[in-house]
Amino acid sequence: MPLDNRKRAHILALQxxxxxxxxxxxxxxxxxxxxxxxxxxxxxxxxxxxxxxxxPARDGQVPRLVYDALLLxxxxxxxxxxxxxxxTTTASAAGVQAARKYQVVEAIPTGIVPxxxxxxxxxxxxM
Numbered sequence: 001m002p003l004d005n006r007k008r009a010h011i012l013a014l015q016x017x018x019x020x021x022x023x024x025x026x027x028x029x030x031x032x033x034x035x036x037x038x039x040x041x042x043x044x045x046x047x048x049x050x051x052x053x054x055x056p057a058r059d060g061q062v063p064r065l066v067y068d069a070l071l072l073x074x075x076x077x078x079x080x081x082x083x084x085x086x087x088t089t090t091a092s093a094a095g096v097q098a099a100r101k102y103q104v105v106e107a108i109p110t111g112i113v114p115x116x117x118x119x120x121x122x123x124x125x126x127m
Contacts, residue, residue: 038091044072067122079107
């Protein structure tokens with residue numbers, strides 16, 4: 001059964017209500033030409049704290065971290081031109097330099113609605 005606009009709106013409203021209170025503000029750093037721009041975005045940021053060492057990787061070796069953090073962003077978030085994501089609320093060069101920074105490995109729109117309801121972005125910590 002296809003989703004009509006009423007059902008889509010209901011799903012998106014539930015999604016927004018479930019995410020409220022769990023979000024934090026991070027800074028997306030974009031590069032265009034030779035200049036950088038900073039945009040604050042409310043997201044859910046979950047670090048990958050541990051991996052199961054008893055289950056080997058497919059190649060039989062010790063399992064490795066695939067990503068360092070998982071970012072759950074709104075669907076309208078643009079990842080085009082993102083250089084890094086800084087875990088700070090200060091949208092300036094000094095604030096980004098002092099913060100923990102992540103590089104986007106992959107950003108995938110997911111959700112029950114065609115086209116997605118949110119974006120999962122896998123992040124790698126950079127020094």
